Amino acid sequence: MKATIRNVAKLAGVAPSTVSHYLNRSAPLSSTTAKNVESAIATLNYRVNLGARGLRQRKTLSIGLVMPNITIPFFGEIASIIENMFWEKGYQTLLCISERDVEREFLQVLNLASRQVDGLLVAYSSEQSKVFEAAKTLSIPTVFVDRAVSGQYSIATDNFYGGVLAARHLYELGHRRIGVLCGEIEIRNVAERLAGFQAELAQHGIEIQHIVHGRQELQFGLKVSQLLGENGPTAIFATNDIVAVGAWRTLIEAGYRLPEDMSVVGFDDIEISRYLVPPLTTVAQPTREIGARAVKLLLQLIADRNGAATPVSVLVSPTLKIRGSTALARTSPGPST
């Protein structure tokens, strides 16, 4: 005997709707019928089929989460926070990893829509993404995380301001010859970090001395060697912590002492940054707040689906964590051997 609401009803000698009422407390039941239903449920080991319920109710208590990657600490943490908060609210998270593949990401959004998710949380993979239009035509509440999207709801770090913070810090320490390890400039967040950094330096009439471009990964940091040499920089800004860690490693191996011979500033504040020797000065992403705000906003959009409020892009300010990898500038650069 399959555990369906019908069979439970049969066994309890009541109508299916009565069982439904019991399950949803949508009507008061006499204590005897309640008892009967209860025991019928127990003997059949009945559990509601949420698929069927969703079909009927037109809501699934599920949300779709699309991320480029979850092994990157920042995204992993965001995903974790989001799953946690939604679980608390009774929502199931459907995870999709786009691996920064525009096509795949698009298909994932369509698939999630087909699965009738009540809402969508998207960290899109590139400016060429096709999810923007998709999100609109699908008319399903969507919040973009980590990246600002004009004309859509989004919660993101104020990357420009983060760049400003990094630059200001180095400037105040007396650094004037500054190098940059810059990730993919096509990634809007990276471009903004750089822009903020440059803008702040420009305020003081300083230009970036030397800049190397590469991908936002550890390997790229090793290329810091290209910045070094005669009259090289006294400080380096990496557009994320992973890259900074790579740079840090190369510097140590090249005989630089940190921070005496070279100051290094990262961006993100991943866990490992705190535990390097010296610990890394970095611009900390407001990770928790981004996650929390995104969830709250989406929940709200789901609640008043009609409310055609105008989309807003929220920028959350990052903070500078001053740790051991930055110090007052020396006059002569390079290792002091």
Place this chain on the structure above:
Amino acid sequence: MKATIRNVAKLAGVAPSTVSHYLNRSAPLSSTTAKNVESAIATLNYRVNLGARGLRQRKTLSIGLVMPNITIPFFGEIASIIENMFWEKGYQTLLCISERDVEREFLQVLNLASRQVDGLLVAYSSEQSKVFEAAKTLSIPTVFVDRAVSGQYSIATDNFYGGVLAARHLYELGHRRIGVLCGEIEIRNVAERLAGFQAELAQHGIEIQHIVHGRQELQFGLKVSQLLGENGPTAIFATNDIVAVGAWRTLIEAGYRLPEDMSVVGFDDIEISRYLVPPLTTVAQPTREIGARAVKLLLQLIADRNGAATPVSVLVSPTLKIRGSTALARTSPGPST
């Protein structure tokens, strides 16, 4: 006009079942009707409701993934691999993070069952977990990952053997006074690593000189200081890399040179390990293989649901990555200041 299969059929002037056949290629259609259906779908912007389909077909092309955490690199990678492989096969991953909460984990499994997932992948949180019975009574194909479970399908690292590898390596380098930073012994994997490590040392008549217990997190590694001192160990084994990184930090700060003054071996091979200075010698988890095997096995179990084959626990062997943090033992311990 809502985009349902009925309306598409109406618009195309055919029966719903015809549209269904078109969608599923479950019957050949005349090219004209195919065209009509196609354009009707396009104008209505129709997309199949997978919830309804799932209800009818009694399969949802979705799987549940329960993990204690995804911000830990090892789990993050496993989750990532699993999501990827299932997506390729057309399955949607429903993610649940238990945060090592036994009760929560249990509810999550029940919830996933209610959502009619076709299969379940579980990295359970503790030996007290209630998911073992649940998995049985629910009669839904389940594979446990990362931890062996007798009487159930499981894919896990051979942690004991990993411990052996670490011990053998240190022994062969001449280390005789060896300290251990050991994570929660209640975690079976940790206990097994330690057991293997001890067993191998015992083969050579050596005992662990000193052992400190704590949690499997970076902070704990800082307690390596408790192992140091007069006649302290010349080598340290940490039951995971995160802990090793913490230890490594403390050692550097205490003036130890690695590996001359102290050899360090970790377990996991997380990304950062490669980029420490010196890079960490560690027992590498066969992460990819665990993920891939788990997916393959689950897919297979789903395919032949009837086949009451006997559950198997698969243990995949880890490998030793010898890097810069281990070297031949010196006679006198401590920093050689």
Place this chain on the structure above:
DNA sequence: TTGAAAGCGCTAACAC
């Protein structure tokens, strides 16, 4: 307080 009936959107026999 309980039940009958309709239907969410889809597919699968089976008929034609």
Place this chain on the structure above:
DNA sequence: GTGTTAGCGCTTTCAA
């Protein structure tokens, strides 16, 4: 090739 019909398991009027 295509249509008719029934029904997956649930909720929700509405009536009693």
